[in-house]
Amino acid sequence: MITIRSTCLLLATVLAFNACSTHGGGQDTKAAADSLHHILDKYYDGKMQLFPLDATFNGEHQYDGLLNIDISQAFRQREDSFFNGYLQQLQGVDTAALTPNDRISYDVLQRELNIYKEGLQFHDYLMPIQQFWGLTLTLGQLGSGTSAQPFKTKEDYEKFMQRMKSFAEWGDTAIACMRKGMETGYVLPKTLVIKVIPQMRDLAKKDTGNVFYSPLKTLPAGVDTAFAGAYRQTIEQYVLPTYAKLQTFFEKEYLPKARTSSGIGGIPDGKAYYAYLIRYWTTTDKTPDEIFATGEKEVARIRGEMEEVKNSTGFKGDLPAFFEFVRNDAQFKIFKTPAQVLDSFKAIENKIMPNVRRIYGHIPKTPFEIRQTEAFRAASASAEYNQGSADGTRPGIFYVPILNAKEFSYVGMESLFLHEAIPGHHFQVSLQQENDSLPKLRRFSWNGAYGEGYALYCESLGKELGLYTNPYQYFGRLSDEIHRAIRLVVDVGMHAKGWSREQALKYMLDNEPTSEHDATAEIERYMAIPGQALSYKTGELKILELRHKYEQQLGNQFSLKDFHDELLKDGSVPLSILEQKMKRRFEK
Known part of the structure; x- marks a missing residue:
């Protein structure tokens, strides 16, 4: 991965402005922009063909029948x-002549190419199935008829039949990969295999509830x-037997060879991975x-606030109680x-x-729905x-797993909604997809630190939005x-410090009000x-740092609406690029 350091990005931005202001710079800027835009468009189209499931979720339906x-x-x-081909093409772009927005596009593409290419040296393909996400679960969502795969015409059905x-x-290849992983030490932990087996069993059932x-x-x-018979036959000839074969493989062959270690450090190149x-x-x-040290510091700080809320309710007892x-x-x-x-x-x-x-100037047009998570995947x-579709034909959906409504606690519902729905993921993803001034690569890109960091930041907005008036909701x-x-503590603990699943579980249960069932799933x-x-x-933490910085610098001139609009307008970007673009906007 190539990390764009702040000083380098700032210098590139200055050069871009200088290039635009010179006598001949306009033509140079147009040539650089045209070259970059051509690369971005071709890369996106090629990426959609390479990853046709991504294309379907992005609303690009020309590849709905493909499953690479x-x-x-x-x-x-x-x-x-x-x-490699696109990294070579990028070398021919004159970055000094790019506008700030095009420089963001250049940096986003360069990072994506490098990080994806670097990932190919590792062996994750030898562990292609787990209980949380992946094709075995995604295919079920697509095949349900209520997700991104269209089922409006006969042709739509024919495309999914091809998939x-x-x-x-794919299933046969997965088994071959996992057998190779069994020989070389690239295997899942036993506890995860145990969770995969019932998923495969449920998806292999030949009944109308499937x-x-x-x-x-x-x-x-x-x-x-x-035609309906042919569609049913395709399910029963290709899909159900594949899940059944995977179930048998996991039970009979894979489970006895699965590893006892919890962290990724238990595989041969786990530390580097x-x-x-x-x-x-x-x-x-x-x-x-x-990261571990930051986690411990944050846990201690938040526990202090929890003590204050507990005391405010008049509860007699310690925090674990x-x-x-x-x-x-x-x-x-x-x-x-x-x-x-x-x-x-x-x-x-x-x-x-x-x-x-009041605090967001731009509101997405994409429809929004709240749904219960499908039964076949709710347990895990x-x-x-x-995400919804960019054209608004498919809504953004907030899925809630409800295994037993009578045991569903209202504590934490407000912060959960702010994170997953509004103004969290639904606003960020929808505004990004709706912004047709961005190249498609950026309209449909995702950076976890930005996207999840923003959604977590949205949880802090509850009081400004009229929520958290109940002390128990604020405690949530x-x-x-x-x-x-x-x-931060348990992820690093398991994957870099040799913690067991049980150690991580104990740390979580000691520091938050969650059930053992939910903590185990996490x-x-x-x-x-x-x-x-x-x-x-x-x-x-980066977004909060930026907000506090500009609140202090701008004082009464600080506009939270402007801050949020700037935060979201360029889509999902790496944190270093986010910091620089916010600087350009608020430090003129």
Whole structure:
């Protein structure tokens, strides 16, 4: 990965302005811009063909029938050649002649190419399936008929039939990769394999409750029974047997060979891989030790605030006892049905929108919905946001897993909504996709530290939006914040310091009011996707640092609406680029 250091980026910006202001600079700037825009457009189109599932989620439906075998050696060689080609093309762009906005595009593409290319040296393709995300789960979402895959015409159905057929080849390739991983030490932890097996079993079931049969209930007009039979046959010939084969493989072959270590350090090149994943997810060069220390400091600070809230309620007892009280007391479990939970989230949306419009100048046009997470993945899922389509035909969706409505606590619902929905992920992703002044690469890009950092920052806006009036809801906000601080400690603990799953679990249970079931799901999530959990706090701390800096510098001239609009207008960018673009806007 190439990190754009602040001084280099600032110099490039100055040169760009100078180039534009000289007599012949306009033509030079146009030539540089045209060259870069051509590269950006061609790269995006090529990337969509290379990663057709991304294209479907981005609303680019020309590749809806493709499912590349992205874990094969041939595909990885194709990726490497693709990235190398565009890195060479970028070398021909005169960066000194670029406008500030085009320089952002250049830096975003350069970083993406380098970080993707660097990732190919590692062996994650030997562990292609886990319980949290990946093709085995995504295909089920797409095949449900309620996600990004269109099911409006006969052709739409035919395209997904092609994907289902390709999935059988993908499954065979996955098993071959995992067998190689078993020989070389690149295997999942046993505890994760145990969670994967029931997922495969459920998706292999031949009954109408299986999510893949759902589109048969909404066939378009004019489709005959013969076609419906062919669609059903495709499911039963290619999809169900593949999941069944994976289930048998995991149970009979893979589980006995799975590793007992919890962290990625347990695989042969785990230390180097984790260092790479930190750079990938945080867009920084922070070391594991630096991140661990920041986490411990934040945990201590937030615990202090938690003590204050606990005391304000009149509770008699220590903080662990308060955790137990907040987690289990019946007064916090007010729902009887999933619909009541969803309605409560809708009430939060209605309450905050007037104040949202006061501190955000730009409101997305993309529709928004709140849905219960599908049953086939709810047990291992967290609340999440799925992006809508740029043209507004598919809404942004806030998914809430509700295993038992009667056990669903209202504590923390407000901060959860601010993060996953409004003004968090829904605003950030939708405004980015709707901004057609950005090249497509940036309209549909994602940097974890920026995206998750911004969403976590949004949780801090609750009081400004009229929420957290109940001390228990504010305690829920602090619980969510400490949860993200704990992630810095336990993620590094497991992946770089040799912590066991049980050590990480104990640290989480000691420092936040969560159940052992939920904490286990979280810790196992970090085991499955090392480094991703570091992005939230890393990004949030940078955004808070920038807000506090400009509040102090500008005083009464500081506009929170302007700050938020600038924060979001250029889309998801690495933190170093974010810092420089905010500097250009507020330090003129």
